[in-house]
Amino acid sequence: MTALISLNNAKVKTFEEQYVSSPFVDLNKIESQLFKIFEEEINNPFGVVVDYKNEVIYKLAKFISGNIKRSASIGIAGETASGKSTITLDIIDEIEQFSKVHNLKKVITRVNTDDYYYDRSEEVKKAGGIGEFAKNYDFDVPEALELDLMYKHINKLLSGETVMLPKYDMSGTTIRWDNYTKAEPSKIIISEGLFTLTDKIRNAFDFKVYVDIDSDIQKKRFFIRANERGLGSGAENIYQNASNKAQIHIRPCKNIADIVLSGEAEREGYKIFVGKILSIINQIHF
Numbered sequence: 001m002t003a004l005i006s007l008n009n010a011k012v013k014t015f016e017e018q019y020v021s022s023p024f025v026d027l028n029k030i031e032s033q034l035f036k037i038f039e040e041e042i043n044n045p046f047g048v049v050v051d052y053k054n055e056v057i058y059k060l061a062k063f064i065s066g067n068i069k070r071s072a073s074i075g076i077a078g079e080t081a082s083g084k085s086t087i088t089l090d091i092i093d094e095i096e097q098f099s100k101v102h103n104l105k106k107v108i109t110r111v112n113t114d115d116y117y118y119d120r121s122e123e124v125k126k127a128g129g130i131g132e133f134a135k136n137y138d139f140d141v142p143e144a145l146e147l148d149l150m151y152k153h154i155n156k157l158l159s160g161e162t163v164m165l166p167k168y169d170m171s172g173t174t175i176r177w178d179n180y181t182k183a184e185p186s187k188i189i190i191s192e193g194l195f196t197l198t199d200k201i202r203n204a205f206d207f208k209v210y211v212d213i214d215s216d217i218q219k220k221r222f223f224i225r226a227n228e229r230g231l232g233s234g235a236e237n238i239y240q241n242a243s244n245k246a247q248i249h250i251r252p253c254k255n256i257a258d259i260v261l262s263g264e265a266e267r268e269g270y271k272i273f274v275g276k277i278l279s280i281i282n283q284i285h286f
Contacts, residue, residue, distance in 0.1 A: 025284055030061040037276045048265040048273050050212055056258040059206065064281055071158050071185065073204055076192035077253050078211030079246045080140075081221035083263035085112075087211060087270050088192040094274040095188065102286055106186040111154055113193020113201075115168040116145045119176035130172035131234040139238075140194070140245035147200040150191075153183070154204040160185045172229050194246075197253035210254045213263030 034057045041049035062068045078084040092108055099107040120137065127133035138144060153163045167180035195201070197208050219239065226235035254260060261270075 025065045025067075027061055027065055027067065030064055030280060030284070031057050033280050034060055034064075034277070037273070041273060046265060046269065048261050048269045049259065050262050051260040053258050056207065059258075060277075063206075064277075065284065071160075071187055071189060072206045073154060073158060073189040074191070074207045074209060075196045075202065075205030076190070076209040076211060077194065077197040077250065077257075078263060079213065079218055079250050080194060080242050081218050081225055082211045082213045083221075084192045084211040086267065087261060087263070088190060090267055090270045091274050092190065094271045094278070098275075098278045098282075106184055108188040108190060109157060109183050109186040111150065111157070111165060111183065111189060111191040112168075113145065113147075113150060113191055113196045114170060115166045115176070115181075116147060116150045116193075117168045117174065117176060118144060118146060119168075120174040121176075124172075124174050130174065130229070131232045133174075134234055134238055138241065138245070140242045140249075142195040142198045142200060142249055145193075145195060147195065147198070151201050151204050154189055154191065154201075157183060157185045157189050158204075170229070194250055197256065198249055202253075202256065207259065208253075208257045209259045209261060210257035211261050211263045212254060217264060 038049055038052050038057065041047035042051070063072050076084050076088050088110070092110060095108045099105070117139070120133070123137070124130050124133045127136075149166075153165060156163050162185065163183045164179040165181040165183050167177045169175040191205070197205070197210065202208060222239055222242070223235060226238065
């Protein structure tokens, strides 16, 4: 990214105006470059990529080359406290930095799966708090979220429509505000959450990513977060339930993922990985 030349004085253009497919683009060369990037990550003990399917190289090359001109959608899933939200934010940040260098707009839009949890705020009040409510309510199943609505929103964004997204309060109130955040259609739609790759929603994504993590590290992260959210004595039961339900609903998603990322790598590693892919776009289109 540091090698890119800033175009701050240039007229701001849409992604489509600058990102133009060239008839001279060598798809095989792009695939070779991508293969090298992915293999270097896998062979690096500190790399961010754990595994990937060969088909994702070809599909990614088609999008990068401009042969596929429509927007791309990325879904990122993993267990609670796996690091998926942090990884997603780092990916977004790296892409936004790239877009600033080239004065691009409408490049990436985030749709947070967690914002589609159903509002249970009245029930939480009656129970006397989230800790008591969670003893008799299961947040760790796909049915706790309105995934049909999320699917509809992503398809609208991919079709070029502006959408008003919901916003869910993760602090413990379980309040959901509908029509809260204005989301503009863009070149990339990215989503993350526990159930982002489950049956109801997975087909919305061109690229399916799973974040894998050692169970001991994940458990430590969970209890730190549980303390921050005031789950109190109910945290242990919530964790056990989350782990049991992950066995059913989340871990199988690893098998259908195009890319498996490590949830334990240094944060800068994810940005470097994405930066290498963006450098191919830079070479071809800019």
